[in-house]
Amino acid sequence: MMKKSKRRLFYIFLLPALVVSVVLATAMGAVAVPPLDTVRIVLARTVFSRDPGRLAGIPRGTVSIIWNLRLPRVLLGALVGSSLALAGVTFQGLLRNPLADPFTIGVSSGAAAGATLALLLRQLVGLNLPHMIPLFAFVGAVLAMFFVYNLAKIGATVPVVTLLLSGVVVSSFLSAVISMTMVLAGQNMQGIFFWLSGGLTMRSWQHLWFVIPYLVLGGLVLYSFARELNIMLLGEEAAHNLGVSVERTKKILLVTASLVTASAVSVSGMIGFVGLIIPHAVRIVSGPDHRVLLPASAVVGAIFLIWADVVARTVMAPQEVPVGIITAFVGAPFFIYLLRKKKRDIRF
């Protein structure tokens, strides 16, 4: 069934590309740090952590920049890109809709509403909890997911059409909530604006732990359902006849992909395009088999967001651009290129 060469391509090309991307991206930034120093710092903090002499000659500020700011940010970019791409593949397969992405069924709007509420509370009431924005965003995302799911439920089934529609409706409603919050926030709405544009600025090691559990566990669950996703592309009835318990599969995949999205969005804001474009781009190259599509998209999504964030950090340095703007700016032309080049091979 599955071509061995495809899987080989994945291990030979994609995984090394990810590692190289992490290393190069860590060496690039608003402040110039010699690549060799970058490697020395990372090694000194990981492999040779018992030997402080290895950092001799490197200013402490540089160590902080690499270890406390840049590396966690690059890794977070990889995790978020991975999460969004995985969720995108799942939603597109599950909803059998090429326009579906992690944000289609309202998860992101829920997260955005939660985040804006947190920003507003902090500003108006002075309420300030540690990690308040990610927590509020996550709770908002999960609430939105449950709301959409139950809205779409008809008896024991969740038809794809009602799911898409309730997602759109809930998203519109939540956008109104967000706009209202921005009006209330008045002169300090730039925080909300930047959150909505998506970004990885001012993130630290702690934020990684918001994403890792969901990505690892969620990724395993999604991968274990790769075969079911393949079969469901034939249509729910056909899948049912082939022995797939359609409603159960759908429920598990929806909840898992939503949680993966929620955790990513809670720390990065609304980074669009990754979850929509990466699955398509990978599908053009690898074909529609989810056993390849899922892991390959996860890695390509990670690489893509790492580089988009490098651009966001450096293109206007010392100033920063929200990475969500870059993903759309770079992603759209790239996708058009792929589409033109592989026109005949588009399959879904």
Place this chain on the structure above:
Amino acid sequence: MKKSVVILVLASLLLVLAAGCAGVSKSDAPPQEVTGPYPMIVVDDDGRTVVIDTEPMRFVSLAPNLTEMLFALGLGDRVVGVSDFCNYPLQALEIEKIGNAFTPNVEKMIALAPDVVVSPRGSVLQEAVALLEQNGINVLVYDPKTIDEIEDVITRIAAMANVDVNGKNLVSGLQMQRKEFAARVAAAGQVSRPSAFILLDLDYLFTVGDGEYLSELIEAAGAVNAASGQGVGYLMLSEEVLFELDPDIIICTFSMSGQVLAKPAWKELSAVKNGRVFDVEDDLVSRPGPRVILGLEELYRAIHQ
């Protein structure tokens, strides 16, 4: 065929209407009795010329710093409308609110029948200003960006409202306080000026670069703006740059010094290590108005602590 005829008729109707609107003249009221220096020709910061027929008795202010100026000039009892953000002096809180710079309520302003509306610059406000003018209300744009411009705007508002003496007293008072303050900064006599980084937000590294009011205050209070040279106006900087600059002092415009000091990723910053992270009162340091000296004092305390 029929459809195109209808469209043609509608289009020409619209044209006629538009022409009619443009033709409505602004001042068809008879000239009023001439008192004092009126009618007066006033030029505002946008270079627009406005004719003020009589001494203005009803003001609407769209910015906190302009409200503070009106009150400092003794014109407080003539202010009939203020923005949502105008919270000083306390009497301003009692005055009718007319929205803010992002959601100005033109209807409410017109209902207040002001003689003059004073407004800062702003993209949304620009539309409101046009609308007010179409309704025959005088709008003057004042947008001071430096300490000298504060004094200039105060003088011009005083002249416009026929309270020149109050204006002169206020400005000479300010100038005297500025001189005393400068002498105190000089006497504090540091060999090298410390670098201070302004932190406007904790989620995004917002700060002020060159040419911004807050940047001028920092320099006047005896420090160097750490973000000088990184750009002009308000900037969202890369976190790495903060480490490269490694400022001596971090000044927060909201109460977030506690959080800055507790931020694990920032514990290597000199300012954090030395505990030189301070909160200042945002309203005092961000409003180019008559309380500029208090803003300078606020920064002085942080810088020379």
